[in-house]
Amino acid sequence: MSETLQIALAQCNFLVGDIVGNCDRIIAEAATARTRGADMVLFSELALTGYPPEDLLLRPSLQPRIEEALHRIAASSSGIAIVVGFPWREDGRLYNCAGIWSEGACLGRYAKQCLPNYQVFDEQRYFSAGYQPLVVDYRGHRLGLTICEDIWHQGPIDQCVGAGAELVLNLNASPYHIGKHDERVSLLKEHTSRLGVPILYVNQVGGQDELVFDGASFAMAGNGDVVLQMAEWNECQADVCWNGSLLTAVSANAALPESELASLYQALVTGVRDYVNKNRFKGVVLGLSGGIDSALTLAIAVDALGADRVEAVMMPFAYTSDMSKEDAALQATKMGVQYRSISIAPMYDAFMESLAEKFAGMARDTTEENLQSRCRGVLLMAISNKTGYMVLTTGNKSEMAVGYATLYGDMAGGYGAIKDVYKTRVFDLANYRNSIEPVIPQRVIDRPPSAELAPGQVDQDSLPPYPVLDAILESYIEQDMSAEAIIASGFSREDVMRVVRLVDINEYKRRQAPVGVRVTRRGFGRDRRYPLTNGWKAGV
């Protein structure tokens, strides 16, 4: 009879590229796990580099840095086996690897077989695929290694179990999107029901540019029961025991967020917090307009960074309603952030006067609206430059999709908190946040959305109602439906063709947009690579 193994799952927030720092962290976490009595500790995919390292993988000094880190890990593996992911170059090829170190020796190295090259993933840009399983004998147990995408297919895990694995370790860097955790659990259940083998699923946590990783690592017994569930959005460790036939939890289960909305809100908070902190910004500054987008963004920023690292600026003009001014001040006070109001009228007037000769005889159009927005953008950027606070942008996905945003105006900034959140969901999130503590004035939620760039302007003057708009957008962008298919699903041809055309022609704006938290299956970042110069005619 083989002894019982206590295995720790370490769910960490690594900094991409900081190999030395990540290695320090891994060694410290291993020591903690050993203190708790763990025999083995699992880290996530490419833990040494963080994920995704992108073109850092092409740097010539990568391999010596990795080798040095692995020497240190080997030297720290006495009394506890360390399972960790790292890139590895051999015979001129780079592999996405995982290895097991114990008592100073490497017990085996596995190369990922399935390399995702879709959506946000570019792994075939960097890696060659492995082709064989790794099953390691450790204290009388046969443990199989797999990495992330491997488990989204049948081949590698079947092969691993075929090679004798009794317990499968799966190292992940699996980005969040709404509903992702349930997909992972269902997927693993398919494997356990087919193979009867238990699986340990360990994921990284935290934000990296557009991607947020929810963590939510878990352990599934051979019968498909989730015996251990770890937290979403937090770094943590937890242990399971494996006696060769039974997988049991040692640590208590974490409570997952009570709803998809709660989880989504945490995703946005995590994305903002990690972008700002990992890039060492002192804080953030944002334009608070009295509208719902900036109101929600302010709440996210305060929840991410604390009120003392957030500054809000109201920048009124002739079309700014009193309601907007009152509500902005009200929320800023309520949330305890630094707040000031700076009118854009003097700048706007100076521009228009200087352009009067050039614009003589030409009609008023969106130029004047964009100019208002750009005066605001320049003001915020000046504050940012002077104070070291990053500008947080407030645009939502519906706007980014149809181009209802001004380049170098409201699009100016370092990071977008809600750029992948449709307007209808912005309302849901505002209500959700208020249900915990009412911080957003109710009037901001109830009033008809308006950019307030012209007298009496409301968004619905020129766009379909948001529920219609968002449904069309989701069909087109996330479900990749053709215009004809969307029409056939029950929308008016006029609405669909107008929306789809707006999405297509506004790619140039999105290309210059700041990065921001990705929370859907298809964000506007690495997910969606459309040409700017483009003769495609949608739906014709």
Added chain:
Amino acid sequence: MSETLQIALAQCNFLVGDIVGNCDRIIAEAATARTRGADMVLFSELALTGYPPEDLLLRPSLQPRIEEALHRIAASSSGIAIVVGFPWREDGRLYNCAGIWSEGACLGRYAKQCLPNYQVFDEQRYFSAGYQPLVVDYRGHRLGLTICEDIWHQGPIDQCVGAGAELVLNLNASPYHIGKHDERVSLLKEHTSRLGVPILYVNQVGGQDELVFDGASFAMAGNGDVVLQMAEWNECQADVCWNGSLLTAVSANAALPESELASLYQALVTGVRDYVNKNRFKGVVLGLSGGIDSALTLAIAVDALGADRVEAVMMPFAYTSDMSKEDAALQATKMGVQYRSISIAPMYDAFMESLAEKFAGMARDTTEENLQSRCRGVLLMAISNKTGYMVLTTGNKSEMAVGYATLYGDMAGGYGAIKDVYKTRVFDLANYRNSIEPVIPQRVIDRPPSAELAPGQVDQDSLPPYPVLDAILESYIEQDMSAEAIIASGFSREDVMRVVRLVDINEYKRRQAPVGVRVTRRGFGRDRRYPLTNGWKAGV
């Protein structure tokens, strides 16, 4: 004895995504070739979609559109065989294909085997690889088909010749970089010296977002002689004859540009022209500062679009020298473009006054310099919005690399003419352009470069001399050398570490930069995918 074949190479400038338009074009070109007596006409890789179509390849209506176009091509293939590239979906997989149609029938379809997934290429994101050669019997000749990257490896062409091909047709969408044409000729010589088989190399021409395609299609006899050379940068057709043993030119050879610099200049002109025209902008507007970058950009713009579609704006401030004002006016007059001068002082002052309370007690820093630049950016964007002229940006690669550029300031615009041209080469290009006709005032070339954002400021106050800077940048960016290797190659540690650090920390600016012509092996677009959040420490 088989009859002699007259084969036309058609070097076209397709519009990405415009399948119907490209198909019309292919049919019209085939008719022209037939009129000239050609038996067969070759088009470039993915001619039906243009290259690169990027995520348009994922649209569900792609396949029916392609099928419809191929029906039309089949129907147009009487009296002339048409060889054309297109994407093709079969059994749930998408292939990068080429096919031959003759007298209404498809004689064969080939799927590209080598799918580039490096630099700017993402073909494995879309395509599955083919695995077998295609050799078609046509009027007694055995013709082999290959596509672009296939020929950069030995496998596919060896296989093709092994399967009996006596003449290899190679369809390309091969983007330009400095010196690329010579690389292609050398490469094909390796094949002909090994295999003794003649090769017809047909390439597309024109600009597509960041990429420019130089055309320069050619025919190489089995002994390695280039028997036909087609023009760079222009659409054209030319014919060769193949009698089963001898490949000869029917058309006259085109003169290639007399120097690398001449070709580079044409690349920039082509990139600007096609971006502006394919996106249907009326013209371009740019800020003319009296410095060499905007001077060269103005020359490129006029050569691309004609003087009547170009507007130059001088936007002086307190630090603008008289020399700058005089030289800007001089060049604008010389080149016959619309020109005006608008001082940014009123806007700048309005911003500073409105920010006085916020900035009280804080020292002057780069905030004030950025503000000048942003006032200029907003002015140009207002003119752009009102007139439909796109803002052409004037930043060079040295600046983009080290972050000597202002987001939403001089970086505001739709397209960058020289964003992939190092400063030292900007001087070369200015001299080159002046050698044809002196349009750039000599003083602009001779004076020390300055951003004129502070009193007496010159670039070399805070950067190494440009020849040193550019050499370090090229080693780091294009040759992927580590900081240590660059130091070892003969630069001071201080210079290298400073430059490399500036490159690393300014990724966030480049991410929001407009697209622009790519002319090196590694531009700052799809070529170089670095994380913004990044703990990599260069050279440590």
